[in-house]
Amino acid sequence: MIKKQLTALSLIFIFIFSLRLSVSAAPTDSFTHWDLTENTKKAVYTKDVYKSDAVINARSLGLDSSIIQDIVCDKNGNIYILAGDSRILVVDESYKLIKTISVTGFDGLTVDFTDSRGIYISEENDIYIGDTNNGRVLVCDAEGKLIKEIIRPESPILPEDFAFTPTKITRDSKGYLYVISDGAYYGALLFDSNYEFLSFYGANAVEATVLSTLQNLWDMLTKNDEKRSQEMKKLPYQFLDIALDKEDFAYTCTGITADESGVGQIRMLSPGGSNILEKNFGTSVVDSGAFNFAEFDVAVRHDKDVRQNFVGIAVDDMGFIYALDSTYGLIYVYDTDCNLVTAFGGGKNSGDRIGTYSAACAIAVSEDKVFVADSLQNSVTAYEITEYGSKVLEAQSLTLDGEYIAAKPLWQEISGLDQNNRLAMSALGKAAYSEGNYKEAMTYAKMAMDRTTYDQAMKKNQEAFISENFVLIFLLIITFLAGIAVLIAVSKKRQIVLVKNQRVSIMLSCCVHPFRNFNDKKKKKMGSVILAAILSVLFFVSAVINMVYKDFRFTSFDAVTYNPVYQLVTTVGLILLWSVANWAVSVLQQGKGLFKEVFIVTSYAMLPMIVYNLLSTAVSYFINSSSDVLLSGMYVAAIILSGIILVVGTMIVHEFSLPRFLLTAILTVLAMILIVFVLFMVGMLLSQLWQFIVTVILEITYR
Amino acid sequence: MRKIKKYIIYMLNLSLLLLSLSACSTEKVTVNVKPEKFEALNSGTITENQKYILDWDDTQKCILLKNKETSHIWSTLPYSFFLQNDTNINLSSPIFINYYNPNDGSLMTAKAFADCIESGNLSVTEDNGTIRMEFYFDDAEILVPLVISLNDNCLQVTVRADEIKESGKTQLIDISVLPYFCSTVNSADRSSYLFVPVGSGALMYTDEDVQEFSRSYSGEVYGEDAARYLLDDTANEEPIRLPIFGVKANDNAMLAIIENGAESAIINADAGNSRNGYSTAYATFTVRGHDETEVKRTDYSDALIYAAEINKKAVYSVCYYPLSGESADYNGMAALYKDYLTKKGSLIDSDAEQSAYQLKFLGGSLVNDVILGVPNTRMQSATTFSEAQDIIKELYEETDAKPEVLLKGFAEDGLDIGRIAGGFGFSSVLGGKKGYLALNEYSEENGISLFAEYDLIHFNNSSDGFSTIFDTALTAGKQLAAFFPLKKNIRYADENYSKVRLLQRSVLPNAIEKLVNKADYVSGISLTALGSIAYSDYSEQTYYAKGGTEKQVSNLLKVVKENGHRINIGKANGYAAGIADSISDVPLTNGGYFGLDESVPFYQMVFHGFSTLYSTSLNLSADWCGELLYAVESGVSPSFTVTANESKALADTLSNEYYGSVYSGIKADIISAIKSTSDYFELVGDRNIVSHKILDSGAAVTQFSGGITVITNHSENDVEINGTKLQANSFSYTSGGVTKTCNLTGGGQ
Structure with a gap:
C-alpha cells in the first residue's frame, strides 16, 4: 500500500x-x-x-x-x-x-x-x-x-x-x-x-x-x-x-x-x-x-x-x-x-x-x-x-580563530565585492596589524569603526614614532617649556599685557579669579554683552566641533540623525533659559542683577566648557580608548569650574548669600521647566495653526 | 435704528446661507437605479464572422464563442460545465463586483449569479450583433452594464463608467468581468496552464491541488498605485508590465488583452481550484481607488478610505483572442500581442543596436554634513564623467565589445530625490555639462549609446516652477501623495529623511517641456520613473485609479522622441517599452510569487528586436551566473552597475546600488562575463525571438530569427539535448550550422 x-x-x-x-x-x-x-x-x-x-x-x-x-x-x-x-x-x-x-x-x-x-x-x-x-x-x-x-x-x-x-x-x-x-x-x-x-x-x-x-x-x-x-x-x-x-x-x-x-x-x-x-x-x-x-x-x-x-x-x-x-x-x-x-x-x-x-x-x-x-x-x-557568502563565512571563521594573515586574501576579495562589509575592513586591519603595518591597520580599523584594533595599532605607531624621534621630541618639549618660562619671566619683568582689551582680559581671568573679576565687572561695568553673545555662540560651535570632529572612537556622531536644534537648545538655549529664569526669580527675591548681567555671568561661566570641548577634541586623536578616563576627568573639571563661576558670578551680580543663591537656583530650575512647558504649548499651537492654514490653502486650491 | 435693522437682515441672510450650505452634508440622498423592466434575449446565434460564431444561451445566461475552423467553444460559463446544465455561484456569474457600504464600513462581494441572475435582475438585449447585459445588484443597488461584441479576431467586453448607476446607498469599488471565460479544466499534465505577465512572464500549471485550496496570484497591472498610502510595505514588487493574460487548454489557447482601462485593472489567476475543477485568469477593474489607514473607535483597526467619486470618463474593455493549433501556447500569445501592438502603433522598431553589455554608472548622492553646527548636504561623487570615460575605454580595450552606457545620479541631486529631474542639469562635482559633453563626444566617436537618467515623478524640493505644496498629486483620501522612504531593515517609514512626493499628473507635460528645453544637448534620455511607475492623482478625475497613464505617458515619450532624443527606460511598462529605444532592468524571472510555477521570457519575446534589452545588474544580484544564463536564454544583454570610487558616506544613503559596484573590485568578473557572452549577444542582439521552449530537463531552447538557436542549462546537472551534452550552468548556440558552447561557472560572484 x-x-x-x-x-x-x-x-x-x-x-x-x-x-x-x-x-x-x-x-x-x-x-x-x-x-x-x-x-x-x-x-x-x-x-x-x-x-x-x-x-x-x-x-x-x-x-x-x-x-x-x-x-x-x-x-x-x-x-x-x-x-x-x-x-x-x-x-x-x-x-x-x-x-x-x-x-x-x-x-x-x-x-x-x-x-x-x-x-x-x-x-x-x-x-x-x-x-x-x-x-x-x-x-x-x-x-x-x-x-x-x-x-x-x-x-x-x-x-x-x-x-x-x-x-x-x-x-x-x-x-x-x-x-x-x-x-x-x-x-x-x-x-x-x-x-x-x-x-x-x-x-x-x-x-x-x-x-x-x-x-x-x-x-x-x-x-x-x-x-x-x-x-x-x-x-x-x-x-x-x-x-x-x-x-x-x-x-x-x-x-x-x-x-x-x-x-x-x-x-x-x-x-x-x-x-x-x-x-x-x-x-x-x-x-x-x-x-x-x-x-x-x-x-x-x-x-x-x-x-x-x-x-x-x-x-x-x-x-x-x-x-x-x-x-x-x-x-x-x-x-x-x-x-x-x-x-x-x-x-x-x-x-x-x-x-x-x-x-x-x-x-x-x-x-x-x-x-x-x-x-x-x-x-x-x-x-x-552564495559564492560571496561562502567566502565571507570562511574568512570570518579564520579571523575568529586568529588566522588573520590566512584570511587576508579572502577579505581583500570580499571588500572589493562589497564595500559595505565592515567585517572585511576590521579583519584587514587585524591582518595589517599582524604584519606590522600599523598605519594601514589604523586606516582599515577606522573604516570598520574597530576601536580595539585602532587603539593597538595607534599605540604601536606612537611607540615607533617616539623611539624614532625621541631626541627631537625631547628637544621640542624642553624648548617649549623653556619658552613658556621665558615668556612668563619677561612678561612679568616688563609688565607685558598679553590681552590689552580689559573686557576680554576680565572675561578670561574669570576662570582664575571669579570673585575679583565679577566684582570688577559689576562695579566697573566691565562686562560685555557682545563678548557674552560671542561666548554663547562659541559654546555652541565648540560643542558641535566636539560632537562632529572628535576621533571616531569617542563620538557617536551620525550626520543623518544629527539634530542641530537640539545642539543649539542644549547650549545657547540653556544659557538664555537660565538667564531669563534666574533674572525673573531673582527680581522676586530682591536680587540686584540686571538681565544683561545674568546673561554675561552665565555665558562667561561657559568658558571652561568651551576650552574642554576644543581640547578634548584635539586630545581624542592621541589617546587610547582606555584612556577615556582622561577625557571624563577633563569634563568633570570643566563642569565644576563652570559651576563655580556661575555660582560666584550669580551671587555677586545679585548680591546674594550662598543660601539665598541656592534657593533662587532651585526656583530658577522650576521656572526653567515652566518656561519650557509654555514654549512647548505655544509651539504646538503654532504648528497646528500652520497645518490649518496649509489645509485651508489646499482645500481652496483643489476645489 | 435703520442701520441695526440692516445688520439684522445681513445676519439673517448669512445664517440662512450657512444653514443651506450645511445641508449638503452627511445625509445621503439615494436615487432609484433599478430598471423598471428586465428584458430577456432568446437563445441563438447573435452574430458571426469569418472565424467565429457568437451565440447566446438564455437558459444558463451564457455567451458562447465558437471557432468555425476547430469547432472549439469558449464560453462565459466553462463549456464542459455548461454541458452539464448545472449552476455554480462562481462559474455561472459573468461578473463579480465589490462594493463598499459607507453606513457600516463593510466591503461586500456580490456575484452576478446569486444577486442578479437567480433573482431575475438581469436584462439582456441585442443590438446589431452586440449583446448588452445589465446586471442590477439588488443589495448594493448598483447597475452595471456589460457590452459584448464580436470583432474580427476577438470577443470584446466593455464596461463604460458613465453607464454604471449607483443609488447612493453603496459605492462600487471594482468589477471583475467574465471570470471564467479565459479558463480551463484542471489538468495534471503541462498541456494546460494559465499565463500571467508578472515579471518576465509566468505560467501557472493547472494540476488540481492536493490541498483544499487553489493557488492564486493577483496583481495590479503596471504595479501598485504609487500614490496610495499603505500601512505596511512588505517587499519589493515585481509587477505586471503588460495588460494581458491568457490560458492554454490543451490544443487551444486564449489571450486576453485589456484594451482600455488597463491601468486600473488587476489580473487574477486561480490555478488548480479543487472546489470547482477549473483554473482561470481574469481582469478586475478598480473604479474607486483607496488609501489604507488605521482608525480608532473603541480600539484600533485597519480600514480603507475609498475615493468619493469614480472617473465617469473611463472605459474598461478586454478583448479575448482565441488561439488554436501550433500557436496555442505562450509563443503564439507573444506573436499575437506583438502583432497587436505593431498594428496599434505602440511597438516602434528602434534603429538602435543592442550592445553586448550595459554599464550603469552611478554618479553620486547627496550626503549629510555639518558645518559649524549647521547641517547641509553635499554631493559625494561615486563616478565623475571623466572616470566613467576611463572605465568605458578600459573595458572596450579589454573586451573589444562596445557597451551601452546609462548615467544614473549625475544630476545635481545625484541618486537622491530632490528637485524634479534633479534640477535638469548635471552636478558640477561630477564634471557638469562640460564633463557630459566630453563623454558624449567620446561615445559618439566610438558608436556607444549614452543615456542620462532623469526622474520626472519624484521630488521633495520646490524648484523650476514645481511646488511641493501645489504640484503634489493627491491620494484617494485627498491627502498629498508624499511618503517617507523606507528603513533598510524593517521597511518602515524613515522619518530621518524628507517625504518623497509624486508630481501632479497634469503637470507632467510641463516637466517634459522643461526637460526637452533644458537638456537639449543630451542625446539619450532615460526616463525610468516615468515609464515604469503608474500612479493616481485625485486632483483630476481623468487620473483617478491610475487612469489615463498609458495614453499620457506614451504621448509624453513621443514628445521627447520628436525632439530628437533617444529614450531609455528601466523596468519599462508595456506602453513605454514599445516606444523606448532601450530598455534596461528587463525582468528575467517571474519574481517568485507564491503560486507561480514557471518563468517564461514573454516580455522579451514581445520587445526583443524592437528595442535594445539589458538585464538587471548582475553584480548586484545574489546569483550572477544564474542571472546571466537567464539573460542568455532571452537574448537580453547583461548589465553592470559601476562606480569609480568607494565612500563610507555613500553606504549611508538610501540607494541600494552602491554596495557591490566599485569597479576595481568587480572588473575581472565583468571582463570574464563579457568575454564569455559578447559574441553571442552581438549575434542575437537585434533579432526577434521566434519561439521559446522549456524542456523537461529544466533546460530551455530559444529560437531567434535568422535560424539562431540557444540552449541554456539552468540545472545543476549536465543534460543531453539532441545528442549534445551540455554542462550545468552553460549554454550553447547554433548559427549557420556552427555550434558554440560556453560554461558560465566561475564567471562572477
Missing part, C-alpha cells in the same frame, strides 16, 4: 521538480549592521550571503497539507519536517520526499502526536519528538518505532504545578537531552543519557534595576504575604528555542524580552548554564544579555510598537548563529563575537514572494543551506549560500 502511494507520489515529483526554480530576483535587500555604540547601530545594504533556492510544501511533495511545526536537519543533510498531523516528512538534499514517518508504539499501534512542536534527530538517526499536548517526549528509531517515552519527571526540583509541555529538544554528544517546556521560565530541562531528569539548565535572569530592587524592598516592608501574592510577579523570559554547536555549547533564543528595548535575545551557555556570549564595542565589552541582537528601529501599528520576536535558533559547523525573528520574518546570522554577518528574509507576516514569510516559526541549518519553516504558508524555504 505504502509502495503504491510512493509510486503515485513519485509521478508528482517528476512533474514538480522538473520546474525551473527561478527566484533569483530577491524580494527584499539583505542588510547588515554597523555598530556605532552600545545603543546605536545603522543598517546598511549588503551583498547577498544567502539566496532563496526553493520552496518545499505539500504540493511539491505531493502530500496533503498540514501545519508545519518544526524542522531539523540530520547529519546527511536530510530535512525532517514535523507536521501537525502526527507525521514526519523526510526530504533529501534535492528536496525530494524520501519517506513519511509515523510513530509506532510499543503495542504496535500508531502513536498520536498531533500538534507536537519540536523535533530533533540524533547522530544515530533516532528521532525525538516534543509531544506538547500530551506532555511527553517521544524517542523513536529512524523508522518510527518507539524506543522511549519521556514523561514529566518526578523530582523535588520541579514545582508541584509544573506542567511538562515539551516544545523544543536537542541532545549533546554525551547523550544529555535538553528539553524546553512551554511556560517554564526555569530554563531547559536537562536529562542524562538514560533519560533521567537532572536539573534545570541556564534560565534567563530577571533584570534587576535600582527601582525594582527598591520596589521589592518597599513591598517587603509594607505588604503582607496575601497582598504580595496578589501582585504580578516579574518572571524570567522563557527560551523559545535551543541549539547546540559541535562542541556541545548550548545556544538559546528568547522572544520578546522587555517592554521597551529588547536585549539578550541570544545566549551561549557554559556547561554551568551561564551566558558566555559577549559583544565587544571597543571601549567596552558587554554581556550578550545586555546586547540587542535585533533592530533598534521599530514599526508602530495601532499605536503600539511592533516588536521583534526571536522564535528559532540554529548553529552551523563553523559556529555561526542563525536566529529567526517571526515578527518581520528576518533571519540574522551572527558570529560568536556577536557581529552580524548578514540579515535577510522579510515579509512582515504578509509575505507573498519566495523568501518572505507569513508566520516564520522554525529554522534549521545544514552545511551551506538554511531552511526556514512558515506555519501559515505551510512551507519550508530553502536558502543556499
Whole structure:
C-alpha cells in the first residue's frame, strides 16, 4: 500500500521538480549592521550571503497539507519536517520526499502526536519528538518505532504545578537531552543519557534595576504575604528555542524580552548554564544579555510598537548563529563575537514572494543551506549560500580563530565585492596589524569603526614614532617649556599685557579669579554683552566641533540623525533659559542683577566648557580608548569650574548669600521647566495653526 | 435704528446661507437605479464572422464563442460545465463586483449569479450583433452594464463608467468581468496552464491541488498605485508590465488583452481550484481607488478610505483572442500581442543596436554634513564623467565589445530625490555639462549609446516652477501623495529623511517641456520613473485609479522622441517599452510569487528586436551566473552597475546600488562575463525571438530569427539535448550550422 502511494507520489515529483526554480530576483535587500555604540547601530545594504533556492510544501511533495511545526536537519543533510498531523516528512538534499514517518508504539499501534512542536534527530538517526499536548517526549528509531517515552519527571526540583509541555529538544554528544517546556521560565530541562531528569539548565535572569530592587524592598516592608501574592510577579523570559554547536555549547533564543528595548535575545551557555556570549564595542565589552541582537528601529501599528520576536535558533559547523525573528520574518546570522554577518528574509507576516514569510516559526541549518519553516504558508524555504557568502563565512571563521594573515586574501576579495562589509575592513586591519603595518591597520580599523584594533595599532605607531624621534621630541618639549618660562619671566619683568582689551582680559581671568573679576565687572561695568553673545555662540560651535570632529572612537556622531536644534537648545538655549529664569526669580527675591548681567555671568561661566570641548577634541586623536578616563576627568573639571563661576558670578551680580543663591537656583530650575512647558504649548499651537492654514490653502486650491 | 435693522437682515441672510450650505452634508440622498423592466434575449446565434460564431444561451445566461475552423467553444460559463446544465455561484456569474457600504464600513462581494441572475435582475438585449447585459445588484443597488461584441479576431467586453448607476446607498469599488471565460479544466499534465505577465512572464500549471485550496496570484497591472498610502510595505514588487493574460487548454489557447482601462485593472489567476475543477485568469477593474489607514473607535483597526467619486470618463474593455493549433501556447500569445501592438502603433522598431553589455554608472548622492553646527548636504561623487570615460575605454580595450552606457545620479541631486529631474542639469562635482559633453563626444566617436537618467515623478524640493505644496498629486483620501522612504531593515517609514512626493499628473507635460528645453544637448534620455511607475492623482478625475497613464505617458515619450532624443527606460511598462529605444532592468524571472510555477521570457519575446534589452545588474544580484544564463536564454544583454570610487558616506544613503559596484573590485568578473557572452549577444542582439521552449530537463531552447538557436542549462546537472551534452550552468548556440558552447561557472560572484 505504502509502495503504491510512493509510486503515485513519485509521478508528482517528476512533474514538480522538473520546474525551473527561478527566484533569483530577491524580494527584499539583505542588510547588515554597523555598530556605532552600545545603543546605536545603522543598517546598511549588503551583498547577498544567502539566496532563496526553493520552496518545499505539500504540493511539491505531493502530500496533503498540514501545519508545519518544526524542522531539523540530520547529519546527511536530510530535512525532517514535523507536521501537525502526527507525521514526519523526510526530504533529501534535492528536496525530494524520501519517506513519511509515523510513530509506532510499543503495542504496535500508531502513536498520536498531533500538534507536537519540536523535533530533533540524533547522530544515530533516532528521532525525538516534543509531544506538547500530551506532555511527553517521544524517542523513536529512524523508522518510527518507539524506543522511549519521556514523561514529566518526578523530582523535588520541579514545582508541584509544573506542567511538562515539551516544545523544543536537542541532545549533546554525551547523550544529555535538553528539553524546553512551554511556560517554564526555569530554563531547559536537562536529562542524562538514560533519560533521567537532572536539573534545570541556564534560565534567563530577571533584570534587576535600582527601582525594582527598591520596589521589592518597599513591598517587603509594607505588604503582607496575601497582598504580595496578589501582585504580578516579574518572571524570567522563557527560551523559545535551543541549539547546540559541535562542541556541545548550548545556544538559546528568547522572544520578546522587555517592554521597551529588547536585549539578550541570544545566549551561549557554559556547561554551568551561564551566558558566555559577549559583544565587544571597543571601549567596552558587554554581556550578550545586555546586547540587542535585533533592530533598534521599530514599526508602530495601532499605536503600539511592533516588536521583534526571536522564535528559532540554529548553529552551523563553523559556529555561526542563525536566529529567526517571526515578527518581520528576518533571519540574522551572527558570529560568536556577536557581529552580524548578514540579515535577510522579510515579509512582515504578509509575505507573498519566495523568501518572505507569513508566520516564520522554525529554522534549521545544514552545511551551506538554511531552511526556514512558515506555519501559515505551510512551507519550508530553502536558502543556499552564495559564492560571496561562502567566502565571507570562511574568512570570518579564520579571523575568529586568529588566522588573520590566512584570511587576508579572502577579505581583500570580499571588500572589493562589497564595500559595505565592515567585517572585511576590521579583519584587514587585524591582518595589517599582524604584519606590522600599523598605519594601514589604523586606516582599515577606522573604516570598520574597530576601536580595539585602532587603539593597538595607534599605540604601536606612537611607540615607533617616539623611539624614532625621541631626541627631537625631547628637544621640542624642553624648548617649549623653556619658552613658556621665558615668556612668563619677561612678561612679568616688563609688565607685558598679553590681552590689552580689559573686557576680554576680565572675561578670561574669570576662570582664575571669579570673585575679583565679577566684582570688577559689576562695579566697573566691565562686562560685555557682545563678548557674552560671542561666548554663547562659541559654546555652541565648540560643542558641535566636539560632537562632529572628535576621533571616531569617542563620538557617536551620525550626520543623518544629527539634530542641530537640539545642539543649539542644549547650549545657547540653556544659557538664555537660565538667564531669563534666574533674572525673573531673582527680581522676586530682591536680587540686584540686571538681565544683561545674568546673561554675561552665565555665558562667561561657559568658558571652561568651551576650552574642554576644543581640547578634548584635539586630545581624542592621541589617546587610547582606555584612556577615556582622561577625557571624563577633563569634563568633570570643566563642569565644576563652570559651576563655580556661575555660582560666584550669580551671587555677586545679585548680591546674594550662598543660601539665598541656592534657593533662587532651585526656583530658577522650576521656572526653567515652566518656561519650557509654555514654549512647548505655544509651539504646538503654532504648528497646528500652520497645518490649518496649509489645509485651508489646499482645500481652496483643489476645489 | 435703520442701520441695526440692516445688520439684522445681513445676519439673517448669512445664517440662512450657512444653514443651506450645511445641508449638503452627511445625509445621503439615494436615487432609484433599478430598471423598471428586465428584458430577456432568446437563445441563438447573435452574430458571426469569418472565424467565429457568437451565440447566446438564455437558459444558463451564457455567451458562447465558437471557432468555425476547430469547432472549439469558449464560453462565459466553462463549456464542459455548461454541458452539464448545472449552476455554480462562481462559474455561472459573468461578473463579480465589490462594493463598499459607507453606513457600516463593510466591503461586500456580490456575484452576478446569486444577486442578479437567480433573482431575475438581469436584462439582456441585442443590438446589431452586440449583446448588452445589465446586471442590477439588488443589495448594493448598483447597475452595471456589460457590452459584448464580436470583432474580427476577438470577443470584446466593455464596461463604460458613465453607464454604471449607483443609488447612493453603496459605492462600487471594482468589477471583475467574465471570470471564467479565459479558463480551463484542471489538468495534471503541462498541456494546460494559465499565463500571467508578472515579471518576465509566468505560467501557472493547472494540476488540481492536493490541498483544499487553489493557488492564486493577483496583481495590479503596471504595479501598485504609487500614490496610495499603505500601512505596511512588505517587499519589493515585481509587477505586471503588460495588460494581458491568457490560458492554454490543451490544443487551444486564449489571450486576453485589456484594451482600455488597463491601468486600473488587476489580473487574477486561480490555478488548480479543487472546489470547482477549473483554473482561470481574469481582469478586475478598480473604479474607486483607496488609501489604507488605521482608525480608532473603541480600539484600533485597519480600514480603507475609498475615493468619493469614480472617473465617469473611463472605459474598461478586454478583448479575448482565441488561439488554436501550433500557436496555442505562450509563443503564439507573444506573436499575437506583438502583432497587436505593431498594428496599434505602440511597438516602434528602434534603429538602435543592442550592445553586448550595459554599464550603469552611478554618479553620486547627496550626503549629510555639518558645518559649524549647521547641517547641509553635499554631493559625494561615486563616478565623475571623466572616470566613467576611463572605465568605458578600459573595458572596450579589454573586451573589444562596445557597451551601452546609462548615467544614473549625475544630476545635481545625484541618486537622491530632490528637485524634479534633479534640477535638469548635471552636478558640477561630477564634471557638469562640460564633463557630459566630453563623454558624449567620446561615445559618439566610438558608436556607444549614452543615456542620462532623469526622474520626472519624484521630488521633495520646490524648484523650476514645481511646488511641493501645489504640484503634489493627491491620494484617494485627498491627502498629498508624499511618503517617507523606507528603513533598510524593517521597511518602515524613515522619518530621518524628507517625504518623497509624486508630481501632479497634469503637470507632467510641463516637466517634459522643461526637460526637452533644458537638456537639449543630451542625446539619450532615460526616463525610468516615468515609464515604469503608474500612479493616481485625485486632483483630476481623468487620473483617478491610475487612469489615463498609458495614453499620457506614451504621448509624453513621443514628445521627447520628436525632439530628437533617444529614450531609455528601466523596468519599462508595456506602453513605454514599445516606444523606448532601450530598455534596461528587463525582468528575467517571474519574481517568485507564491503560486507561480514557471518563468517564461514573454516580455522579451514581445520587445526583443524592437528595442535594445539589458538585464538587471548582475553584480548586484545574489546569483550572477544564474542571472546571466537567464539573460542568455532571452537574448537580453547583461548589465553592470559601476562606480569609480568607494565612500563610507555613500553606504549611508538610501540607494541600494552602491554596495557591490566599485569597479576595481568587480572588473575581472565583468571582463570574464563579457568575454564569455559578447559574441553571442552581438549575434542575437537585434533579432526577434521566434519561439521559446522549456524542456523537461529544466533546460530551455530559444529560437531567434535568422535560424539562431540557444540552449541554456539552468540545472545543476549536465543534460543531453539532441545528442549534445551540455554542462550545468552553460549554454550553447547554433548559427549557420556552427555550434558554440560556453560554461558560465566561475564567471562572477
